[in-house]
Amino acid sequence: MSDVLLEVNDLHVSFFLTEGIVRAVSGVSFQIERGKTLGIVGESGCGKSVTARAILNMVRPPGRIVSGEINYYGQSDTPIDLAKLDPHGAEIRRIRWGEISMIFQEPMTSLSPVHTIGNQMIEAIRLHMDMSKQDAAAHAVGLLARVGLAQPERLLTRYRHELSGGMRQRVMIAMALSCNPKLLIADEPTTAVDVTTQAQILNLMRDLQQEFGMAIIFITHALGVIAEVADHVVVMYLGEEAEVADVDTIYYKAAHPYTQALLRSIPRHDIKLDRLETIEGNVPDPMNMPDGCKFHPRCRHYDPGKCANPALLQIGEQHWSRCARAHEINPQLSRTEQPS
Amino acid sequence: MFQFLMRRSLAALATIWVISIVSFVIIQLPPGDFLTTYMANLREMGERVPEEQIAAMRERYGLGEPMFVQYYKWMRGIIQDGDFGRSMEWGVPVSMLLWDRIGLTVMVGLSSILFVWVVAIPVGVYSATHQYSILDYLFTFIGFLGLAIPNFLLALVLMWIGWSVFGQNVGGLYSPEYSNAPWSIGKFIDLLSHLWIPMLIVGTSWTAGLIRTMRANMLDEINQPYVETARAKGLTEWRLVWKYPVRVALNPFISTVGYALPQIVGGVLITAVVLNLPTIGPLLLRALLSQDMFMAGAIVMILSILTVIGTLISDILLAVFDPRIRLE
Structure with missing residues (x-):
């Protein structure tokens, strides 16, 4: 089995x-x-x-x-x-x-x-x-x-x-x-x-x-x-997986802007903040989903030239992200982790 | 539980006592009394009533005395001897006229409730579990139709159908040959063959209402997480619907059992007159018109007692069926 x-x-x-x-x-x-x-x-x-x-x-x-x-x-x-x-x-x-x-x-x-x-x-x-x-x-x-x-x-x-x-x-x-x-x-x-x-x-x-x-x-x-x-x-996010990985990768090498935003909105005892960060905007109306990348209205990395219809990309051995700019937004992802 | 029963029974007694005062007062409120109505009627027919006879009757019924004395005498009679007084109009003890009719009223009432529940609950459950299906719309349509048609009209139509299609004389609860006969199996069967018309008429509008209630209750319950738990457990849809949401949706039904009887007596009064049913309703109407105060008082009292007992029963049933109700 x-x-x-x-x-x-x-x-x-x-x-x-x-x-x-x-x-x-x-x-x-x-x-x-x-x-x-x-x-x-x-x-x-x-x-x-x-x-x-x-x-x-x-x-x-x-x-x-x-x-x-x-x-x-x-x-x-x-x-x-x-x-x-x-x-x-x-x-x-x-x-x-x-x-x-x-x-x-x-x-x-x-x-x-x-x-x-x-x-x-x-x-x-x-x-x-x-x-x-x-x-x-x-x-x-x-x-x-x-x-x-x-x-x-x-x-x-x-x-x-x-x-x-x-x-x-x-x-x-x-x-x-x-x-x-x-x-x-x-x-x-x-x-x-x-x-x-x-x-x-x-x-x-x-x-x-x-x-x-x-x-x-x-x-x-x-x-x-x-x-x-x-x-x-x-x-x-909105009926699709934004990112899939093992738990450590999600926490330390998040490669989707949504995951990163979620992580920033967790209160932490080791970093002192005046205000906790929140994700901008609201969840869109389910009847009226955004075109292209579903997260783009709330994304700080959105680039109309690059972000049309991102697929779920494999960016590590057990790591997938539905972000066209996954590598750009996460410099920790080493070149070697990319599948050839 | 025992304490709960005791407390509720005492409260019921107190309620009945208050009702007896209020009903007695209300019956006496209209100007004049039975004798004035009686004399007026006689005069209309051109008869003369000797003053002495009027005085004697006034004395006999205690009509000249203050209201609280009349009330006291009336109550003493009821409590000591079960004597509800004499009907002035009929000239016989009220109880002689009443018991038979109460039995039949309860009979019509119970059979109607049975009919209503047997129809309304399954239909309501079906309508809720198949919301917006064709049958749901059909039941809703029929239901509103039933609600909208006045009972007396339905009574007339059914009487006509019963007469012209089944050749049955549908007025009353007995065929002429049985109406004064002693109780026998034949009479009982005859009663049953007449009972279906008032049952149907009383039931129709009431069923329509209850279908709506049951459907709404069910729709409230059917998406509750506990129903989803039951479904996730692998129960069949049929079993889980009848065991869980129906069980909860029935509670409002149980709590209204007590009101059924007065509803039937009051609500089907016109139907009962049209159908010439030997039930309490027409008797009460007549007693009120002729200011036959002991008769009217007795009926109102007995109805109130039945209502209070019915409420007590539904309270007890609810306490048994719904664990959320605390007895302390």
């Missing part, structure tokens, strides 16, 4: 609204290896959450996967193309949660308000594993204890409103791991919790990854969080 667990090729997802077509994801490709963590970073509306939902083939109408492949190497070297499966079919439903599970941004609302924690966990476990109710309950208790929740037996009969935000997210993590998934998609799992809890959740996820050995796709808008968890990073 190869190391690659999931491979996304030229994925296009569009939303067909009465006002027009929104191309939420337009040609994204990346891959994730078994047991590794891939971070997907970008502003709101860049298509990162849509990408995550596309992997589970649960983009809802009026949205739809238009083209592209999502090859999942679950059992063998012959992949299943998740994008081609019937979204209501038995095959994708077996893979959902059984092989690829997901946790969401809002721990408050991602649990049902009127069902107990136990009901929801046992439901997921029995759907994918051949277990009696008692065994499933025992399994759930074990997981709840593992994610650091006190009195896990009592928790089974609790409702979401009886738990704190951090507890809810731990419950979601326990539930997501309940069927031993090979891939965990975490869509902004720490955005809605406070900073202390955020750190605890990140540590917990890292520990659990070592223990369970699953791969993680970590979606966030915060580059600072990515630094702590990810092996590889995809920086997304």
Whole structure:
């Protein structure tokens, strides 16, 4: 078996609204290896959450996967193309949660308000594993204890409103791991919790990854969080990848103006600034995307002569940037790193 | 839970007591009383009523006494003997006329609720899960049509259809041969064969409204993250929709169970008159017109009690079904 667990090729997802077509994801490709963590970073509306939902083939109408492949190497070297499966079919439903599970941004609302924690966990476990109710309950208790929740037996009969935000997210993590998934998609799992809890959740996820050995796709808008968890990073901007590289390269050799701007807007304790830098301008209207390089209205390096329709350029061994001037804006990129 | 029940029951009792005062006062508010209306009617027909007889009746019903004394006597009768007083118009105890009709009213009410729920909930769920589909538009169209057609008109049309197509006499709740017969299986079947028309009429406008409510509730819930979690778990669409968003969207329904009965009695009054239904509504209308105060008072009281009990039941149901409601 190869190391690659999931491979996304030229994925296009569009939303067909009465006002027009929104191309939420337009040609994204990346891959994730078994047991590794891939971070997907970008502003709101860049298509990162849509990408995550596309992997589970649960983009809802009026949205739809238009083209592209999502090859999942679950059992063998012959992949299943998740994008081609019937979204209501038995095959994708077996893979959902059984092989690829997901946790969401809002721990408050991602649990049902009127069902107990136990009901929801046992439901997921029995759907994918051949277990009696008692065994499933025992399994759930074990997981709840593992994610650091006190009195896990009592928790089974609790409702979401009886738990704190951090507890809810731990419950979601326990539930997501309940069927031993090979891939965990975490869509902004720490955005809605406070900073202390955020750190605890990140540590917990890292520990659990070592223990369970699953791969993680970590979606966030915060580059600072990515630094702590990810092996590889995809920086997304308006439905395309702006830059793809391993985490160190992103931090030290960023070769796309958008990544550089994101990095400058992270507060740092070693540099004293009066004002934190922000990225100029706003995310463009999705109905009315800029021509050519999508980032050019906000780019400080924009040169109309050079920047027409940049492709994703390979500029290092594991480093791609969708910037025509990647080498000019990053003098650290040595000539030798360029592919001949 | 026990404490909650006790507290709610006490509050219900207090509410009923206040309602009894208010309804008694309101019924007495119009100038004159039953006897003045009664005499006026007799005079119109050219009859003369001896003064002594009027005085005797006034004495018998306690009409000359101050209002609070009348109220006290009325309440004492109800609490001690379950005696709601005598109907002045009919000349018999109110309870004799009332119980049969209350039973039938509840029967019409319950069957209508059943009809409404059985139709409105699945249609509402379908409309929400298939928003803007052809069937959704069709249901919406039919729904608005149902809302817009006045009940009494629908009643007339259905009576005509029942008569000309099915050859059925659709007025009332019984065929003539059963109307005064004692209860039997035949009578019950006869009742059922008549029940569908008021059920349909009462149900139509109400169903239309509830479809809209259910659809809107569902649309609120269906994009909630917990539904997405359920979908990500690999549940079938059918199972996840009925287990999660429908369950939450039903709560407003449960909380309005209590209002169903007075709604039916008040809302279908005209229908009941048109259809000649032996329910409470027409009786109340007549009692109010002739200022038959004990009859009217008793009906208003019993309706209020039923409403309060209904509200109590829906509160309890809601507390059972919605864990977010705290009993403390």
